[in-house]
Amino acid sequence: MTKTILLTGFEPFAGDTLNSSWEVVRALAGQRIGHEHVVVSELLPCAFDDSLLQLNQLIALHQPEIVVAVGQASGRAAFSIERVAINLKDAAIPDNVWQQPVDQPVMEDGPSAYFSTLPIKAIVARLREHGIPAEVSQSAGTYVCNAVFYGLMHAASNLQRPVRAGFVHIPYLPEQAANRAASPSMAGPIIANGLRLALSVTLSAKQDLKLSGGATH
Template identity: 50%
Template sequence: MRVLLTGFEPFAGAATNPSWDVARAVAAAWSRPEEVHAVQLPCVFASAPEALADALATHDPDVVVALGLAPGRVGVTPERVAVNLADARIADNAGAQPRDAEVVPGGPAAYFTTLPVKAAVAAVHEAGLAASVSLTAGSYVCNATFYALQHATAGTGTRSGFVHVPDVGDGPGQMSARDLERAVTAVVRACLDHATDLAVVGGEVS
């Protein structure tokens, strides 16, 4: 089994992006038999899908977990739905700021994730960390990448989806970098161990 784990480069003037930092850390520390490959994506509407397509072609993954930063969220939030909308509050790293545009012209209005999001949340909870299922990935580069990913993998055997991670810190309610690594590792393991959410997790059907 091969896993592709992606994160974004820094954006909006930040020096780092926790989504890339944790993707790289999880891949480097992975100890199970599966292969986990980390790839950094540009925070650019036009080129992120192209970089993602290159990574899919290079690594031919069975599972793809794309990560992005959601400042202000408390825990890890697997996303359920990607929408065919690019509507940017701020410019991307190339200066583009699309408004009311389609990610894929003429594409379906939305795609659902094919990852077991409830099982992933349960696994993070079992690790003692915060997580919840999210119903919106926004309309910035994260959602555009999520949509492009689901469009590219639709009808294939590849299971794929998007997970937002919080900013890291040592303040009340914040995750440390180490805790975020533990949380994302739990997500990836759950995605490998549960093909769908129709599985028993913690004694209950998720």
């Protein structure tokens, strides 16, 4: 019986025509991870409310065993495996439907934070073994990426079945960085391979590694 891994990426925002998260996520659609699991790729709007509504619908539709939401992070040169989602929306720019919440919770009466249930340190270790820059990130920001991460973990915590879930930030693609001075980037095939490795680790690792992934700043 085929089992589902749900991967999500975002539409472009802030006037861009590409979003690296969707370009890579859609390239993985239909690929098999291990013997039983197949990737389903879905596009989320870059909008606070609409993204959470659509995410919940996709989880109900696909009944996935693993959900990884992927977002684009300008200025980051490595895979950033996010550790914690916070219950805060504080947008520096409007989303794609011109909503710009400031100091608002993602969910009223929700907990202050949720932690990823992915084996984040094992993923970082595997990516580095394959020569792919990777790090544990302590913050997914306060924009739509963090809101989706928080909403995902809230949804997963309320399901009657176990679902491993989390969020990964990836760099720009080279074509996005070409006209942005000193912006780091990573080639699409390398990002795609990194995501496949992350999913393979998630399937195989029952517990995370006890390695330091903290930050001093």
